[in-house]
Amino acid sequence: MAGQDITEGLPLNVGNPGTSGFWTNRAEDYDVAFGGIPFFMAPTDQNPYQRETAPYRKEQFDNSREPGEQSLTGWWLRSQSSFHGGAGIKFYDPSAGESIGYRYFDSQGVNPWVKGQVTLLKDTENTHVTTGPVVGTDHQHPQQHIRSIQWSGINGVLLHDEYDVDKIYPAITVSITNKALTSNVATLTTSAAHGLSTGLEITISGVDATFNGTYTITGTPTTTTFTYAKTASNVTSAAVSPAGTGVTDPVVHFIDYNTGSAEPVYAICDDGVFAYWVTNADISGTPRLHMYKKLLTDNTTTIPSPMFTANSITITYAAMEFVKDRIILCVNNSVYELATNATSLPSAIYTNPNTNYHYTSVAASGPAIYTAGHSGIYSTIQKYTLGTNGAMPVLTQAVVAAEFPSGEIVEKLYFYLGYMIIGTSKGLRVAEVNDQDGSLAYGPLIVETTQPVYDVACADRFVWATTGVGSNAGLTRVDLSQLIEGEPLRFAYANDLVGIQSGTHFTTAVAFIGTTNRLAFATGYSATNGAIYLESASALVTSGYVQTGAIRYGTLEPKNFKFVRARGVFTYGAMDIQTIEENGNVNNVISYNAAVGTPEAATTAPELPQEFLSYKFTLSRSASDTSQGPVFKGFQAKALPATKRQRLIQFPVWCFDVEKDRYNVITGYEGRAWERIQLLETIEAEGDIINIQDFTTGERVQAIIEQVQFSRKTPPSGNFSGFGGLLTVTVKTVL
DSSP: OTTOOGGGOOOGGGOOOSTTOOOOOSSSOOSEEETTEEEEEOOOSSSOOEEEEOOOSOOOOOOSSSTTTTOOSSSEEEEEOOOTTBSOOSEEOGGGOGGGGGBOSEEESEEOOSTTOBEEOEEEEEEEEEOOBOBOSSSOBOOEEEEEEEETTEEEEEEEETTEEEEEOOOOEEEEEEEEEETTEEEEEESSOOOOOTTOEEEEESSOTTTOEEEEEEEEEETTEEEEEOOSOOEEEEEEEEEEEEEEOSEEEEEEOOBTTBOOOOEEEEOSSEEEEEEEEEETTEEEEEEEEEETTOOTTSOOEEEEEETTOOOSSEEEEEETTEEEEEETTEEEEEOTTOSSOOOOSEEOSOTTOEEEEEEEOSSEEEEEEEETTEEEEEEEEOOTTSOOOOOSSOEEEEEOOTTOOEEEEEEETTEEEEEESSEEEEEEEOTTTOOEEEOOOSEEOSSOOOOEEEETTEEEEEOOBTTBEEEEEEEEEEESTTOTTOEEEEEEEEEOOSSOOOEEEEEESTTSSOEEEEEOBBSBOEEEEEEEEEEEOSEEEEEOOEEOTTOOSOEEEEEEEEEEEOSSSEEEEEEEOTTOOEEEEEEEOTTTOOOOEEOOSSOSOBSOBEEEEEEEOOSSOTTOOOEEEEEEEEEEEOOOOOEEEEEEEEEESEEEOTTOOEEEOTTHHHHHHHHHHHHHHHTOOEEEEETTTTEEEEEEEEEEEEEEOOOOBTTBOOOEEEEEEEEEEOO
């Protein structure tokens, strides 16, 4: 027995050793077995049997931007002190990159772009209906376009909606303090500078029966007086007390074509003084291209000036823009360069040989002019570099500046801050423009949308794109100063202004209201009429929210989320804090307001441990002042690990060649102690999971051997090796 090779197998009474082995007691009554290798327990005062909880809290060096965030001893913390990195992250793990700590998952109705604070956005007002549907056989084309304009000191937008073109502006409300009527001309005095202009329609109330009603303003003699025609007996100048009110109609009709007797406006542009547009008019029973112009100060009562007729062209699709002191007109598959005083349609500078190709947008950078279009699902941007005389060259072959993936169609081009902003049927891209030859290199989709990005507007460092916000009309804002994790041409973005409208509508157009920083956007007809929305001057949205990415502390282990505390100013309005579970369940935590303050709140739901959790912060404006709302500055969440505890168990056992159990049954042979030690050390070296059987308690667990320690205190004697002693086996249970 002493010379037995353990690779040839062990005697039956040693059992079935191995990582999955079990031991079954027979004649001997062993106390414990490790992977099927049995032993008798040998606890003493000096070598006791011990059990303790294995260390489970992660310790690591903290080098994060938020002190204490990466130290996972004690409370597990996660903080966010700014949200200016924009939306789009699913998991909030700051180790993924520096800017991740400033990003979040989703928002609506809030402005996150000021570092260190989140506030409510301005509200929007449904000002006027739109009736033009999104149409097309090979692609859906909008019939709404908006342009920023200013006329007679009025800031507004020029809205093209299929057959109609209107000037839209924020309604003006004035307080009337004096009245007079002389020779059928009414003169009213306002309490402050009125900002009115000739041609606006105004409704007067609260003055008297003579002056009340709706009229067209005929003059503004001073900054605090205005006149209109009123056939009535003279009225001597007199004070109006209490003051009356005048409210202007925010819609000035500019062009009205009649459905059935005329064709729609296909494209329109302006040069700041005149508006220019194209439509089909009847020529000997055939609709043919006509181009017109009209002063922006005019209204629908003014007959437009015809520029020319193209007797051989019928418009199916058109796009036009005033760039580099000229009009670029794209009709069907041809591109034309026009002067603003053109009296005939010149020869095309380029005609695409594909008769199915048609154009969607025109733009210009420093060195070039661009057109974008498509044929079916094939879409390109074409470049025209100006000649030495400043004119566009006549091309026989288009210079393709960019070609897009099949099925992605370019809808809008806009050059801004050295970038070409590109709205497509898939979302929004940005291209770098070579300032020498105008060549383009576009980046990935910044934001993917369920509707095409038909239009964009730009100001400061931002781009506003017509994307919709959830199921509502609205805009997405992109920050051109902030790259996402350093990815080329992929910038931070977030939902922006929203317009609540029943049914689903495409957001089709956007522009700033004249020279102001207020936006207007439109939707197309879809089952019900669309609308044009104007951003409020001061009123905030009723409520808005920001939802964090899922917080998981960089580990998949379950956690108990215990507390959350937000920072901010809640003098006006309130903020509700909610948790969002893995399954989407939403739980209320606390509501902050001026009375409550900002206490730390217990996260009582969810009750069970979670792998990750998100927080939703919903801001509500003041109930008494619509221009005031809360300021949210950040939060901190606290959690504890919910990992099932592992145990360290120390077993002191005898390891001699010959042993006896508690009933004095003798077992063993020469060399048996050494064989068992070798087996245990082999299992320990492999690091595999083994079965632990404790016959004294009936416990059966799976564990990993952490340590094997052997103490021998007997020398060889006689013909025997005398090998044997006390073996201490420490194991860690596994889950």
